[in-house]
Amino acid sequence: KAGVTQTPRYLIKTRGQQVTLSCSPISGHRSVSWYQQTPGQGLQFLFEYFSETQRNKGNFPGRFSGRQFSNSRSEMNVSTLELGDSALYLCASSLSLAEAGELFFGEGSRLTVL
């Protein structure tokens, strides 16, 4: 059974650019959550999608957005990149709603903003 797949694994952008990250959940999983991980702040919740609907959103500015497609694949977008957006972005999928189920994480997309 394939795990959670995130692409790209590494990317470098400059300030002001925008980036789109992709996440393919485990087959059959309908919930996809996104997290930002930095050394100082740990894992911070960005948002969760379930059946193409955003269920929850963390405390991030509107520059961070996401969506989920009918096949449960999800994308997140960050516009007008800032230096502070440099982080590891982790996607996690779960069979049911995230708070009730086990989260399976992808390898992450490491974003560097110069």
Next chain:
Amino acid sequence: QKEVEQNSGPLSVPEGAIASLNCTYSDRGSQSFFWYRQYSGKSPELIMSIYSNGDKEDGRFTAQLNKASQYVSLLIRDSQPSDSATYLCAGANTGNQFYFGTGTSLTVIP
């Protein structure tokens, strides 16, 4: 106030000892709690979940939950060098959001 607070450590224990990792949470209505392990350069993986007051044992791992004190802990018995990792406490609050602590770094010394 963070939803989940952990002592960042680092925590060092000798091989074979018991490692004790602790976590407190702020939302008294939170119902479910999880411990994830993250090896350096890897993604978090679930090792324990606990929903009721008391202890839950799984092999060398025991999770403890005390809702009155809003306290969650993880005990690792017979610690092995392969247990060296960062341990993340996580919970789901009444807003149905899933929050992680900043993690406790554990080193098991051979």
